[in-house]
Structure formats: structure tokens, C-alpha cells
Amino acid sequence: MAAPMAQVGHMMCSKTLRCFRRFSSGKGVKRKIQKSSSKVQRPIDEIIQNITSPRPVSFQQMYHLRRQEAHRSILVQIPSKKHISSVYNQVKPLGKVMNIFHFSHIRDYALIELESRAAVQRVLRSASHFSNDEKIPVESRVLLLTGGFESVGKQTIPLPVQSDPKEKFEISDCYNATGLSHQIEILYHRNHLTDLGCRLRFFVCSKLEDMLSGLFPHCAVLPFGSTVNGFGKHDCDLDMTLSLLQSEHQVGKNPNLKFMTKKRTDNERGFTQRSLQTVADIIEQFVPLCLGVHRILNARVPIIKFRNDACNIECDLSFSHISGHRMSEVLWVLSELDPRVAPLVFCVRHWARVNEVNRKHPGPWVSNFMLTALVVFFLQSHPQPVIPKLRTLYHPVNPHDDFSAPFMSDYTKVPKTKNTDDLGELLKGFFAFYSSFDFQSRGMSVIEGTTFSKPDFSPVYLENPLDVNLNVCKNINIPEFERLKKAFETALWNLETNGEKKQRAWGLMSILLPNGNGNNGKLHVHVGDLFSQRSESGNQDGNQDGNVDDHQVDNQGGNQDGNQDNVSDMRTKAEPSH
Template sequence: VEVRLRYLVCQQILSSVQCLYPVPPRVVPFGSSVNGFGKRGADLDMVIEPCVPNFQEKNNLFFQAKEASNSPRVQTQRQLELVGDILSRLTPGCVALQRILQARVPIVRFRHDLADVDCDVSMDPLGSKMSELLWSFGKMDPRVRPLIFAVRKWARSRGLTTVHPGKWISNFGLTALVLFYLQCVEPSVIRVAFKGSEASPEAESKNEMNLGELLTGFFEFGGQFDFKTKGMSLVTGKACAKPDHSPLYVENPLDRSLNVTRNVSGDEVDRFVRQCRESAWSVESNHASLPDLLLPAGSSMRFDLTSVSTTLPKFQVKNLFSLGKEPGSPPDRKQKKDTGFRRSSVGKRAFTKR
């Protein structure tokens, strides 16, 4: 239901902004909503992809769009500014809108009150292509996605990641680190052959390590890798020389001149290395089990696997496309009875090396 609702929001945004273009564009989700590495309640990232008319068709009249500036970046900023005006003034459910136009990738951020989700709208074509690429990585081996979820959980419990952008490593950066580690571990878990923006497995993995051993290996990798002089390439699966002085350098596989972790500071890299070493030492010395490391300090292993409610706010689909309510007015939220089952406490279970 949540996935369908996200696509419905994309359709609503398309209905609102298509009047700005001579040919209706595509508004598609990307990021954690579709790449296979997301979780419930994650933000909805959308990209507006303008469509080029087919001038070969006969007996058709086409209207050309006026170029706003000689700079593609300025033109994107102007278009997103207009998109923001339409969403804030005319589109039902869109509230708390922010125009973040000076970022490296300009976006319009808002809260969709009817769908109960935070949204980002951009016009960067690499977003959807990167989502397809990450989806391909996730399909190469059944251990890829669980390991990435475990590393993200560990990083959040150690305060290495937050929901706010800044100088710390992001979930996307962590995902890139794990994918690089899975390529360079011996024997490799995934071996990738790139063809343009598409990735496919070169051969079936001969690595038989379980998730616990792979997670322990990631801690050892993070504690030993030379981040000061070496970068990481997801295309070759090998360390590479840094082209600049960024504290953490992970090559963008779709544009190899870009660093996907450019925002990370040197202090955050040092903290990441320190946490990796401490976690590896805790497991090796039997001071803590791997499940313990995924929980915040002082937490007990007695937790509820289904503590998150499975209910969504109740609303009428017609409210997404009509102005029956003022934009920003709260929807009717009648809480359904929680049907999620409760499970008894889970005992401690340590992963051991083979």
C-alpha cells in the first residue's frame, strides 16, 4: 500500500506541473523508495524528467520552450522555483515547502500531509539511473541487502549517521562502502561488469561466508583501509589514487569525476574508523555479540520486531487531486486498531567465525 501511495503522489505532482512543459514530463520516484535498500517511512525522492517531442510525426504542431538562461544549472533553478510555487499554492496536501536551490543538486522539499511522507523533487537525471544501478547490485547476491541494512543499523546506533544532511556520512555513502567491500573481500561476494550505466554480475560468487562473518569483516575493513591516500572505485572494485584531498573518496560509478562522499569531514572519517575498530575488537574478544552492536549503547536485546505500526493515515484519493480542502489543512486521521502482532523477547545469539 505504501509503495502504491508513493507512485500516486508522483502522479499528483505530474498533474500539477505538466502545464509548464510543451510535452508532459515524467515524474518518477528514485532513491530508497525503489532501489531495494529503503525502509518504511523513508523520504520520497522524485525526479522530473522532461520529454523531447518526436518531430518526425506529421500533422502535429509543437510548441517550443523558451530557454531561461545559457546555464543549464540556472535554468533548472528557475524551473524548480516555478514548481515550488505551484506545489505550495495549488497542490493539495503539500505543506512546509522549502526551495533548496543553491545545493549541488537543487531540490524542492516539502511535506505531503495527505500521504504522510516527506518529499524531495529534483531534475537530476542521474538519480533514477543510480536507483536502477543499486537495484542491480542488490539482486546479485542474497546477502547484499541484509548486510547493508545491518551496517546502516550499526552506524545509526553509533551516531555516525543522522536524518539531517551535514558533514557526516550518509546512508548512500555507507551503501557505497559496503558494495566496495563486497567486491574486494576474498573471495569476492559480487564481481561486477559495467556497460554504460548498467551493471551485471561477471560470475557466480564462490564466497560462502555468512552474514555475521561478512559484518565482522566489514568492521575490520573499515578499521584498516587507508582513507588518507586511497579512494574507492565501484567500477573496478579496487582502491584507486585520490584525485583530490577529500577525507573520504568514493567514485560515482555513473560519473567517475564525482565523489559521492564529498561532504564527509576528516573528523567523521576518523570517528568511523575508530568505531569500526572498537566493534571488531568487541566481537573478537567476545565482549559483545554482533546483535548487541546493532543496538544503541545501554539497550537490551529484549526488543519487539514488529513495534512499528502497520497502519497508514486514512484519506480519500480524490483529496490528492481536488481543492476540496485548503492546502495544508490536516487530513482526517482516524486511527485504525493496531493489527500488528507482538512477538516475545528474542534471546541473545552471537555470530561466530568459522
């Protein structure tokens, strides 16, 4: 395993593959952005700063490095950011400090990475408990600084205190961008999961491991999904699985001497439910900063939900979820193969959410995972593919192995694409591809990167890469499919007709502004205007004062009362022509 890296997991991109090659030369090249504010310039500066940072070459290596970082870290609540020097003075005699991060959520916190787990143990042995009997004497890597403030404001520490940028994405940030590709970059860099965000999520997992390790010394709480797949947002939830024994801990052990244990008295589901109930009780009673514990044990996949108050992270904990980890690896590899993949996925997901193509809760509509798979298939189907078919990325033990075979150990050995389209061209290509795709008769395979005859009558058929007999889009019904198809066509029309900076809402703004051109077929009108024609024809019952609240009319579903008579004559104005 390679040596630990100081900066891991930055999913950085450049505007195009050509820009990526220019930046990676390390010559300090900077792109000139005309009439751009410093707020818009920042994402490009981040690219230049991080593009040459060491990167893991496999999902397993990334995962191992992140877990090691988490177990070498402590979280300290402090009165304010200026007290970080006081924390540093308390810790430095006990071990070398590698990284310091500051963040705030109601209170201020310092996440400190030390040189080793042994150094962390020395810090914990030096800490004391409250003398208050009402305090439960739990020991964890979450600490509180209550004194030693003499050095506040008087001493500098030899390490930079890292923190996340305060700026969040606003649609107005896109106005002064140099082009559609630059707008997509801004959206991505303001929303993607940062290094600190990833560290905090792995830290939460490691803290749960600590609390359960007394009974299960080799247990592991493993994050999957958005935290590790390369497509996580800065505020994404933390999905975790609990494994009581990792197989690697059985290697080299004495087969003739076994631990005495108890036998399960019920089936696997019953055992899972009872075990999660016990874990939920431990979290609720003893784990610091874990609040709002909810037990959802009768779901198809039983889970525990809770919130980490310090990190402001919503958490879901389940038992072993092999498919979730496997899919996370698939997506991470794809996000690393080309720097345009993650920004394009972010953009499509954001567009879908703004235009209500998908929802936060499950239903008969397209999900984030389905949108990601659609982007992947488009990039594979391009005349010059941006990413290869998945079949080329794994190592079968024999020719008959299914897709559960391990991935290649070094994704950097995958041949680079010859495609030089920028992000803007790819986004338009995505909407054009699916606006004309034959969903009626063709299914899609990201394993082979090709289409095939659809085996059933589902509106959309997208082969599950982990089980080729399943359709990941099976839940989509016909009305939602028609809505999705219409959204593709509308987005393409808006991008093609608002591509220049002559309009108030140009480029990406034209498909992200709910009240602008990118309204996905929804017409925003004044209710008083709906009755103006009636009054002119002799009907005096309409409201004439003009003081009626604005309402949003959906041309596919009519207004909220289901009456479409007043808007039928305006339908053609809302629908783009192609």
C-alpha cells in the same frame, strides 16, 4: 516488456545464500527457530512467502511496472477499514479491481489498483464535486467516500486487503534470535521499504504528473534515491525529478511539423528556479493532501519540499537529475545480485546512525551513500567476491565509453557467487576489513573492484562510479575519519567478544545499544562518581548526594564543558583492546 507482475519490488533476503537456495525450491521448507516469539518468526515467514514471487530482471522493467501500477491506482479516504467493502462496491461496476491496500495515518485510506487506466477514468467520471463554493473543483485520483455504507459489515470482497505489518523494529526483538545473521534479518525486514510504501511513493509522483499534464502532456515526475535503489527504509523521504518532455515521445513524430512554443528568456538555472516557483504554487493551491510547501530555490540544486499528509511522506522535487537516476540504477542492480547485499547495507547504516557516525544533515562526516559504497567495495574485495565489479555489468557501445553506458538488460544472467558466508560473517568481515584498511595511501574503485594509489590527501578516497575524477568521500575531515576508524574497531571488538547468547546484549545488540557495549567509545557514568576520588583525597567541593543526572562522556571530545581531567583515568576502560 514482460507482463505486469502482481508483486514487484520486494527486496527479500534469506539468512545466507545456502538458505536462499533451500527456500527457492518452493517445497515449503521452514527453518526452525528455537525459543522464538511469533514476532521474531515473522521475517522468515515473509521470506518463504515471497522468495518465489516473479521479479523484474532490469531496473528499467521494475521502473516501468511501478509507474504503470501507480497510474492504474486511486486513493480513497474512508471512515474506517471496515468500509473497504463499500469502496469496492462503488468501483467494481466500472473496472476489475486487481489489488486493495489499507493504511492509516490520522485517517484511514484505501489504495486500489484497477485493471487499466481506462477503468480509472471511468471511476473519475462517475465521481462528483462538493456543492460548497469554498471547495476548489479539482479532479484527481484522490477521492473521499461519503456514502454507500449499506454493505458495511455485511459483505466480503473476493480480494485480500493488504496492509503493512504494525510491528516496528525494537532492539529487544534480537534477543531470541538464533544467531547474528538472524538478528540482521529481523532488523532488515522490520525497516525496509515495503511494497505498499513503494506503491504510495510512485502514486504521489503520478498524481503530480496528472496535475501538470495539461500544459506538458508528456511530462514525467520520476522518483530516485531510496524509493527505487533497493535500500529504502519504510519511512524514507521521496526524492523526485520533473522532466517536461521524455525523449521517447519524440520517436516517430513528424519532423516537419513543430509545436509553437516560447523561448526561455534566462539561463538554465534561472528557468529552473522560476519553473519550480510556478510548480510550487500549483501544488500549494490545487493538489490535494500536499501540505507545508517550501521553496528552496537558491540552493545548489533548487528544490521544492512538501509533505503528503495522507501517506505521511516528506517529498523533495527538483528538475532533471540524471546522475541521481543513474546512481539509483547502479545501487538497485547491486541489491538484486545477491540477497545478502541489502540487509548488510541496512545493518551498517543503522549501526552508523545509532553510534552517531553519520548524521541526518550534510557535514564533514560519512553519509549513507558513502557507507553503501564502502559495503559494496568490501563485498567486491572479499577473497570470494559476493558481487562483481561494476565494469562487468554494463554494455559499452565501444571500448572507450565511460560508465554512462547502459546496464545489461537482464541482471539474472550474471554468474552466481561461490561465496557462502552468512550475514553475520560478512558483517564481522566488513568491520575487520576497514579496521585494517590502508586509508592513508590507497583509494577504492567500485568500478574495477580494486584499490589504487590515492591521488590526493583526502582521509578517505572512494572513486565516484559516475565520474572517476571525483571522490565521493571528499567532505570527510580528519577528526570524523578518526571517529569512523575507531568506530570500525570498536564494533569488531564488540561482535567478537559478545557473540554468544550469554550476555544480556549479545550479537547485533552489542553494537546497536547506545547504553550497552556498542557505545562507540563513549562511557556512560554518573556525574557524582566523577567527584568521589576528590572527596576521598580531601577535596570537599564535589557533589556527594548522588542525586545528579547521568551524563554521557565522549572520550574523544571530553564532557560538555571540555574538561577531560575527570575522565582521563577512565579512558582505557572505554577503549577495547585488540
